[in-house]
Amino acid sequence: MSSRQVRGAAVLVLGSLLWGTTYGPAAADNIRTGQWVIDKYEAETKVWPISQGDNVVVAVIDSGVSATHQDLVGQVLPGADFSGEQSDGRVDKIGHGTSMASLIAGRGHGAKDGIIGLAPHAKILPVRVNMSPLGEVGSGGEDRIPEAIRYAVDKGAKVINMSLGGGADKKVREAIQYAIDKDVVVIGASGNTGNRGTPVDYPAAVPGVVAVGAVDRDGKVWEKSNRGPETTLVAPGVDIYSAGHQSATDYRTGNGTSDSTAYVSAIAALVRSKYPELSAGQVINRLIKSAVVPAGQQVPNDSYGYGIASPQKALAANPAVDSGPKENPLLSRAESQRQPSSASSAAPQPSAPASGATAGGNQAAEAKSDGGVPVYVWAGVGLLAVVVVGGVIVLVRRNKGGGGGQPPYGGGGAPQQQFPQYPPQQPYGAPQPPQPPYGGHQQYPPQPGGDGGGNPYR
Structure with missing residues (x-):
């Protein structure tokens, strides 16, 4: 592909330093065949006969969603715009939100063409926030993520997808707690700067949020996926086809924890549709307890969390979880980073694109030393x-x-000058042992990794 574009989760602007992932246009005639995730999850035969996400609204707090894309027509509800512009959220000048929405609830078109989401009967509530392709604070200049979260909750969203990075200040935390108190599953991207040793990004690292990392089609953690004890689950995030924003027939391929977060949001929607009586906490417990543990892994760990999110297993009968605590099991999760006193009040910023590119993003929380100094x-x-x-x-x-x-x-x-060899720095403090099950709930036997036939997703 000649025109590479930048998309992803986690960007930290330091001078001219911008982090992100690349992606570009995809040929329209191989879109469905390129959706390896749908095949790996055996969605057509093992998932959709059980649930397709009916009657569930998923809020996508992002760059907006292009409601005119051929694979999203009829799927996008009127939403809100907190970017400083006047819209109902159904406009996207960057493309990131459109991509995420398509992975969650795309309907495709024709016989078997275009992007099909993992929860194709769910509805998308677009909540647009400042996301500049150049890493600049958008019109309005203030971080309005807390307002966006509260709006999504008040409009009836049962799942909130945050494939972005922002702050973890008091207002963000209070808004997340508001969503949890209102029985909403909040899902966030871990970040795309793992190769730089950065920890799980905010707001995904806030207790109560399902923090999602990315894996490839073989179930291996993507090298740039941020890692840390806050990691809850991993999901597909490499070579992902999705809808674009430049036209009704625009498509993209790319890598990032943004995409994996969208897939976990879709799985949460499937579960909430099949089991509407379950609390958000019980839904999260289902996702955790049903995750597939790759061969050789002992979970939970910083890379995989509890394992690869599995729609099949999350939808299976699980009376032990369903009769368990209704509370969010992640609320007691410790944060590995020192809690920011007034962290990042700037608007969420995606990675900077190449010429003419689309972008989306996950802004990395500023790395701090133990003393709180950058x-x-x-x-x-x-x-x-x-x-x-x-x-x-x-x-x-x-x-x-x-x-x-x-x-x-x-x-x-x-003589050749010899510099002292310092041990690699731990970006979030001393190494931590694997955490016990969040919330102290019983840990059910891990799901075996793979099916013996080379598919680590079932």
Whole structure:
């Protein structure tokens, strides 16, 4: 593909540094065949005969949703716009929200063409927020995620999809708690900067939110998926086909925890449709207890959480979970990062696109040292200290004619400078042992990984 575009979850702007994932247009004639997730999950034969998400509204807090895309016609309800523009949320200038909506509730078109979502009978409530393709704060200039969450709850959403990154300040936390108190399942993306050692992003890391990482078609964790003890589940997030926003026939392929989050939101919608009497907490317990544990993994762990989200197993009869506690099992989850006092009041920002690109995003929460000072500040101080100490050593050696058995500089050639080897930094504190089941509930036997036929998803 010649035109690469940037999409994904988790972006932190530091000077001109932008993190994200690439994606581009997909040929229209191979869209359905390219949806490997639908095949891996055996949706047509094992999932949809049980549930298709009827009577469930999924709020997509994102860049808006293009309701005119051929695979989303009739699926998108009037919503709201918190970006500073006047719309009902059914407009998308970036494309990220449209992509997420299609993975959740796309209906396709024709016989078997276009994008089919994992919960094709669910409805999408678009809640548009500031998401600039250049990482700039959009019109209005303030973070309105808390308002967006509360709006989604008040409009009847039973699942909230947040394939984005924002803050974890008091207002965000209060809004998430409001959703939990109103029996809503809140799902967030873990972030796309895992190869930089960053922890699970906010707001996914807030207790009570289902934090989702990404895996490929073989069930292996995507290298850029953020990791940490807050990881709850993983789901497909590599080589994902989705709807685009540039026209009614636009499609994209890409990677990211945004996509995996959308798939978990779809599974939650399937469960809420099949078992409407279950509380949000019991739905989350179903997702956790039914997750497929890949071979060789001991869960929970920082990479997989409790395993790969499985629609088949989540929909299966599970009276032990259904008769269990109604409370959200993630509320007692400890945060690995120090809680921000007034974290990130800026609007959510997607990754910067290539020329003419679409973008979406998940803004990484600013990495903090144990003292609450940004890591890059300490890095600058450390570098300055190394330079000063190095200069002193050079002066001492010049005055003493070398020393320590080393030939003096300028005589016999300078030795290769050896820098001290520091252990890799833990971005979220000391390594933590695997967490016990969140909320202290009984852990049911893990689901075996794979079916013996090379499919790790069942």
